[in-house]
Amino acid sequence: MRKTSGRAPLTRRAFARIRSFAALPFAIGLVLASAGGALAAAPSLDAIAAAVVHIKTFINPEGRSVATLGAEREGSGIVIGADGLILTIGYLMLEAHAAEIVTNDMRSLAAEVVGYDHETGFGLLKAQAALNLRPIAFGKSQELKEKDPVLVASFGGPDMIGPAFVVAKREFAGSWEYLLEEAIFTAPPHPVWSGAALINREGKLVGVGSLIVGDAAGGTPGNMFVPIDRLPPIMADLLSEGRVLGPARPWLGLTTEEAGGKLTIARVAPGGPAEKAGVQKGDVVVGVGGRAASGLADFYRQVWSLGSAGTVIPLDVIQNQETRRFELKSIDRMDHLRFKSTF
Numbered sequence: 001m002r003k004t005s006g007r008a009p010l011t012r013r014a015f016a017r018i019r020s021f022a023a024l025p026f027a028i029g030l031v032l033a034s035a036g037g038a039l040a041a042a043p044s045l046d047a048i049a050a051a052v053v054h055i056k057t058f059i060n061p062e063g064r065s066v067a068t069l070g071a072e073r074e075g076s077g078i079v080i081g082a083d084g085l086i087l088t089i090g091y092l093m094l095e096a097h098a099a100e101i102v103t104n105d106m107r108s109l110a111a112e113v114v115g116y117d118h119e120t121g122f123g124l125l126k127a128q129a130a131l132n133l134r135p136i137a138f139g140k141s142q143e144l145k146e147k148d149p150v151l152v153a154s155f156g157g158p159d160m161i162g163p164a165f166v167v168a169k170r171e172f173a174g175s176w177e178y179l180l181e182e183a184i185f186t187a188p189p190h191p192v193w194s195g196a197a198l199i200n201r202e203g204k205l206v207g208v209g210s211l212i213v214g215d216a217a218g219g220t221p222g223n224m225f226v227p228i229d230r231l232p233p234i235m236a237d238l239l240s241e242g243r244v245l246g247p248a249r250p251w252l253g254l255t256t257e258e259a260g261g262k263l264t265i266a267r268v269a270p271g272g273p274a275e276k277a278g279v280q281k282g283d284v285v286v287g288v289g290g291r292a293a294s295g296l297a298d299f300y301r302q303v304w305s306l307g308s309a310g311t312v313i314p315l316d317v318i319q320n321q322e323t324r325r326f327e328l329k330s331i332d333r334m335d336h337l338r339f340k341s342t343f
Helices: 012-033 045-050 232-241 273-277 296-305
Strands: 052-059 072-079 085-089 096-102 108-116 122-127 149-153 161-174 178-187 197-199 205-217 220-227 254-259 262-268 284-288 312-319 322-329
Touching: 045 052, 045 149, 045 161, 052 085, 072 205, 085 205, 096 122, 108 232, 122 232, 161 205, 161 220, 161 296, 178 205, 178 296, 254 296, 262 273, 273 312, 273 322, 284 296
Parallel strands: none
Antiparallel strands: 052 072, 052 096, 072 085, 085 122, 096 108, 108 122, 149 161, 149 197, 161 178, 178 220, 197 205, 205 220, 254 262, 262 284, 284 312, 312 322
């Protein structure tokens, strides 16, 4: 989940050298713009950098995601609340039993896991002691336009804030049963993208870093961000329940790659609905219930249109050169995960 194929990412050292020259005009423009009008309250680059912290998470050793994402993960977290609430990309803290935050002045604090949402990909943590950092205010990601200048900020201080441009706002389908109707793509790529903050010209948060991609737009490598507008509608549920309430989408337990006009199953989650039904790695998805799937996004929409988690999904695949239909009893992915160890 953390990256896709494409040109190798920049090293942190090379990025810092490029940033020291390329970011200067944008940085000066942002600070000067904050001197008047509606931008008077825009934070400085130092304030933005301070609000993007380093997070390290420790995952339940029995966790379902350990095999693909590892037992220890690290990336960036964004301070969004004066009470120490931190927003990050969810895969960094999925099935975590403990977390640690390191600020840019090298303070280390424990953090608790607050909530996770698979549909958006957002995760929330909360520092267990006062951070005394100014939170980054939310902007409106829907107001971003292609060619808009932005800043991408990861942990590591001002040297890890780099300039970029919005190069596309389009649909994104992830291999892990994930779909954003409109993701934000930026270029050039930032080397430390997981949980990084996407900042608009007003110094406000408009996205959270998810991936590095080889084709952000027209073959240009870049980063994909989850729009911040997806968070406010689910914030109350995440804070109170740790998850979004209401019917969940049906989950099949498939990792499916789209290439060459085919949807090939790259992984079947152990113990998931697909494995239980007999679906295998290497099978090719043909469609759902006799209706052909035109691509990964169309495949997901067909599955989700049949009902909520628990719905039986008639999955048509080519297995061993034979077209077969498997009846998959879908589940809520959250019920498949292991958030607490039985040790």
